[in-house]
Amino acid sequence: MTRDKGKLCVLLFTGAGANLAQAADSGFVEQSTATLQTRNYFFSRDFSDIRGSEKSMAQEWAQGFILNFKSGYTPGPVGFGLDAIGKFGIKLDSSPDRVNSGLLPVKDDGHAADNYGRLGLAAKMRVSKTELKVGELQPNLPTLVFSDIRLLPPAYQGASITSSEIPGLTLQAGHLTSTTLRNEAGESKLQALLGNKPQRQVSSDAFNYVGGDYAFNSNRTTVSAWHSRLEDIYEQNFFGLKHSVPVGSWVLGANLGYYDAQEEGRKLVGKVDNQSFFSLLSAKLGGHTFYAGYQGMYGDSPFPRVFLNVSALGNELPTYEFVSTHERSFQLRYDYDFAALGVPGLLASTRYVTGDNVKTGMGYEGKDRERDLDLSYTFQAAPLKGLGVRVRNALARSNYRTDINENRLIISYTWTLF
Template sequence: MNQRTTQRIWFSLIGVPLAASAGEGGFIEGSSATLQARNYYFSRDFSDIVGANKQSKAEEWAQGFILTFKSGYTPGPLGFGLDALGTLGLKLDSSPDRVNTGLLPVKDDGRAADDYSRLGLTFKAKLSNTELKVGELQPNLPVLAFSDIRLLPPSYQGLNISSSEISGLTLQAGHLTGTSLRNEAGDEKMVAMLGHVPQRQAESDAFNYVGGDYAFNDKRTSVSVWHGQLKDIYAQDFIGLKHSQPVGDWVLGANLGYYDAREDGSQLLGKIDNRAFFSLLSARRGGHTFYAGYQGMYGDSAFPRVFANITPLGNEVPTYEFAYTDERSWQARYDYDFAALGLPGLTTTVRYISGNNVDTGAGFEGKDRERDLDVGYVVQSGLLGGLGIRVRNVMARSNYRSDIDENRLILSYTWKLL
């Protein structure tokens, strides 16, 4: 009896199918690598400044490069691999009176750095459909969403284990000890945001999470249950439901979620009391997609999250969050994909969100509103085939925080190296 036959019998006895063997693709043979170039112009005018920072404008232009390498796995039922993430940001235009766009680090003298870079490694091991990763991580979870909304993506340091042994069910758990922010090269402790206000007076060196997503009904329906903890600051639970239902020529969708947050451990930010509900309903036909959303904050606190991250809240956008204490907000959105008119690669989004009932703590009701317009195009062929162009224009107004007029222009291109 040869060694391969013996392995097949042993795998069968312990219930691990050989097809799930981590190393079948090979460490080198299963590898992939990409290099993305991202050119980013960001301008944000504060026409009615509220708060201690009186800077009237943030405007910068930068060039970024993101190198991603993912190895395959070594042969055998327990395979090992290595991933790498390299980032480089270069200043193209900035000045001390226009910094803090989130594109570039700000030095002690108030000027943006000329460049910044980082290399992070991730060691991984896989048995069947269960995988352990240790090192540089980019989790994308309801309690810690992946927020790649500036020049370079953020990352975290720690460990994550995920398992998909049961069809449709994915379970994850993790422990993170630090973060590399979107415009920083080094490792830092994590801080919280409450609503739109960073709470830098308290730091944590541990974010723990556990949860799972289950897809069924031919993957048209999924439910999610998650728990997140920013140690000694807050703990948060999440329950979510997504559903997609074809009805004639239409596809109807629903995205519902509920968060419940409270203080944790040493309570470094004091008492935290927030419950958040969101709903985003959609209807798609051809190139048209219509959305309607409602979002409500309940309790004595604004919505908590790890600093510099957006969340899956239905009415949160990268400019305003509509997640301050007691806020209620409504959204209307329309997307169009011009592929329906024979122009593949061209897409548009227009969105309007209005919020009120904000407990400002200053004796008056807070109100805010935002209008977004996004236009994106990916060149389909020719010398510039694959080049992505995105334009974003925002008008945001509030009676308790700074008004914002914002413009972004993003050019991106990705080379497949392996």
């Protein structure tokens, strides 16, 4: 944390301390919540077209614990509070030829760490419906999606402000200076990902963002506008529209978005020129939901993002992103909720995305495709009530990048402590 942010944390804690005598009988304690999630994660990714001496598999098994504490606020027109997140991961199975699954840190000797953990704190202050936080943050924005897709969730260090003073309108802004990656305990510099290629040779001092979402039409319609900047690397704008409408027994929906990005400041990764459009249309009837999507990359660069983050693009899948230069992709997806057949908690999903028109720079058109199958069940009755089991199988094929066969098994349970 920088010196300025440290001073701000001290000020927030000092302000909270001035109200400690009243805090015990106030919302600071009464409105506090704490949960503990256990997450058992098996991950296997087989790079099926790699042979010989190259690493051909990433496969690990680990146990994670995630403790989330959120206090209420001290009384008065200005309220103070504290949030905390504790994370701890334990290696259950790994070997040097199967590391880099994203579940565990890799040590200098090529072995996965036996365990790793972190405690992150965020001081917060609230005035009316506006909240300021300083410290460990987990923002979830169209330009910085919360990417909780492995054993432990990532985090950022910085300051954020969120305001909901106007009904339906949520405004946010933030300044982030470092990150804790999903398989790390410490803090790292902010870096960029262009398409599927990490730009690890350079780092940025900050990620800044500002934007808002406005929900209206009985919350059936939401419009969004965001601007973000990974200093000295790229800046990006986003405009989005989500809409749903009942039509007889059906519910029709649309999720549309447009990104526009270019290089910024010292241009540490060179020229960035990307415009991206996606549309994901849905139709729901009972337990059935059908989707159709289109996604297009325009400009002379692939889609940029902060390193190791997913995006809000409609056709991005767990294995392939379909964000290469000039790429066009199409998606078909089907979800079923078995509650419609009297089996609540059981969900199934299958999706297929195919992409082409990729500018590979190797004299031929790049093409790729991915098929995903997901099945999850959350137990509804004692003694296993709340226990969640999720299975995923993915198959991804391409003529310009590595083919992948992937399997995941995730077993999770969350205790509400208070």
